[in-house]
Amino acid sequence: MTSLRSAPQVSASTTFSDYAVTTATRLLGSAGVDVDQGIRALRRMLSPWGARRIGTRPGWHSDVCADGSPIEFSAAFSREGLQVRALVEALPDRSDPSSAQKAARALTRGLTRDFGAADDRLAEVSDLFLPDEDPTGFAMMHAAALTPTGGPEFKVYLNPNANAGTSGIERTRAALDRLGFTKAWTAVREYAARGFDLDRIVYFGLDLTDGPESRVKVYFRHYDASPAELDARMEISLQHEAGFLGAFCRQLTGSDSEVRAQPLVSNLTFTAAGGDQPVSATLYVPLWLHSASDRTVRDRVSSVMRELGLPVGSYRTLLNQMARRPLSSGRGIHTYASARVQHGRPRLTTYWSPELYDRYPPARYQRG
Template identity: 30%
Template sequence: MALFDHKKPDAWSCRPTDKFALQCQPSPQAIKPTLSAAPASAPMHPVIDGTYISEATRQLTLLSEAVGQDEVTRDKLLHALQFSGGEWSQGAIPQELDRSAWVSDVSNDHSPFEYSLALSQQTGACELRFLIEAQPEDKSLAALQESTTRLTDDIAAYYGPTKVSLDRLNLIRDLFLPSDAEGMLALWHSFATSKTLEKWKLYLNPLASGRENAFAVTREALQRLGLGRSWELLETILTGDDFPIYFALGLSPNPEDAEVKVYVAHVGASATQIAHKHVQMDPNASVHAIEQFYSVMAGGSLGPYRGKPGLSCFHFKNADPSRPAARTILYPMDTYAANDAEAQQRIETYMDVIQAPPLYRETYRKAISAVQRRPLEAGRGIHSWVSMKEKRDGKRSNTYYLSAELYGCLVDDGPADGDR
């Protein structure tokens, strides 16, 4: 999950002149990580000689095996990947991305797919997902709308009404897919599997009609979906440079259970400011837990994060729209870690802090080894985002968003400084 349209003034980007400085003075409450030894890396596969779908299948198969999925679950995952790949995925992966042309914003290196791994802090149980964008032949936003909409309809037709419903999408389609859309995101598709679930989700662009209309679009979408009370709650925490950046819609045919997620970007905010917004949304939220997460992931800094900002995601359901069903905070690791080895060390430290079960640590390590094709010290970008989710019952999980790195790692002048 990257950031769309980096070249427009209403988006942000990592400033190439910013230098990362762990020696910056953190707030007194910040946690300096005690770095543990990184696990041994798996054999490297630096050269990609194949198609988009063959490489995605290879990486996702290794990830599925690494996290211990059974064969039935893995088959569902791979079938969904191949189904959503379509004809474009049969094309050969170029040795170098043409950045002068239209590129995908699904992943931080513009790969058209990304993987994510959700791990329970209590048990280490795993949910594996992929995010994909149906690539058009004509590299334009209008063509992208057409190709992604076609895939949506194909998914609904193939999986049938007992698994997928487009009823709610049809209520809000015009808001997110206007004829004069802006940006680089039309519609992304996500598929998740575990031993207990199989679900499709769509990611839409609240800024499709311009950043100045993002609030109105989000409000109208929630109201049409019967979640007007959710908007009223969400509106109370939107301050300063906050704005909705993603709108996710679950395709479950059960309208009471189908989830809507609103992602909010907190530009220039600190961990403490973000934490207090979550307390406003849910009095049971823990300022300490949120600050702890951000501090460890940021190498001891509570911010403010002035490069790529931290995000919040608020999950709403029609069963009770007056409060979030869950809340998530996201940290852009690819922007603030010098390389993936450092990112992994911070994550290992966080595991110690939360006393993660052995299965959690083992699954995470195996997943990184499965997806990487270079030494972690060689660059940054495998770790894209890291998140912490908390449900109403207090159970927490972490999700690691992993780049496929089809076009290489991020090797500009360095990550942004987390404090300045």
């Protein structure tokens, strides 16, 4: 296991590519993933903006991490294997939404050209999520999933609230309709039974792959929701195991009540093979405001993984590759942990910020 002290240090003069490639090399090597293939994909995702210096504050406050960092690494653990992921938001030349759209489109074209990413479904809805008139917020985030077997698989996350001309509700419903999931809106509306103000649609996800298992995801941010209440609503999915996600949330936050400091996030996943019923539901528990330090989070995650029979040692090894400081001296590395039951088996993912700008990031996405 690599010690914490060997993790590369980062300064304002370090480039995004230097940080990301060095960190990914460590993560992929520890996970047994083809390093060369993974780094090739990551370099493409960072081109050309990765050549910029990180600086002392974000020029474009990215939606990727709580502190505005535009890069996030994560690892998914299951009994079948390990997957390492990288998420980025292509930084625009200028700090405005139109420039962000241009950068996002260019990255998508590059992934399609260089890696064969399938952008047909994205093309069907791009005018909805990348509007020409008065765009607001982020444009698109891109992720790559890397495993010990097979090549990288890409996905995108789109902004339902891309401008004020169309609501996130209307935009999401229209996108589902265009993609052949018209009846899936019934499940979305039922899931947000408290209303879309409290169960707010915040992301629309698409796999850049073809086939009946290619996923369409609708993400929600839940305000004033208890773990037990959300767990019960997740029974709408075909694979949900009652009580599992509620207990998962309680163990990670240390609370049975509404998660108020930072709202819970979830998604419903649809595939052509599954039809109009969600094939799975995933809960994302925010971690950085629910503990005193990343050491506490590490211990909580380790405890949950032991109970689930998941590889605690692998998680701790990868965390050590991420951390550039003692875990007790901040609480910004762990951003979220997610879980779902897949074919009767648990799958847990931990998400890590590079802390390029803040090791004690403030709350984000507060209601109103």
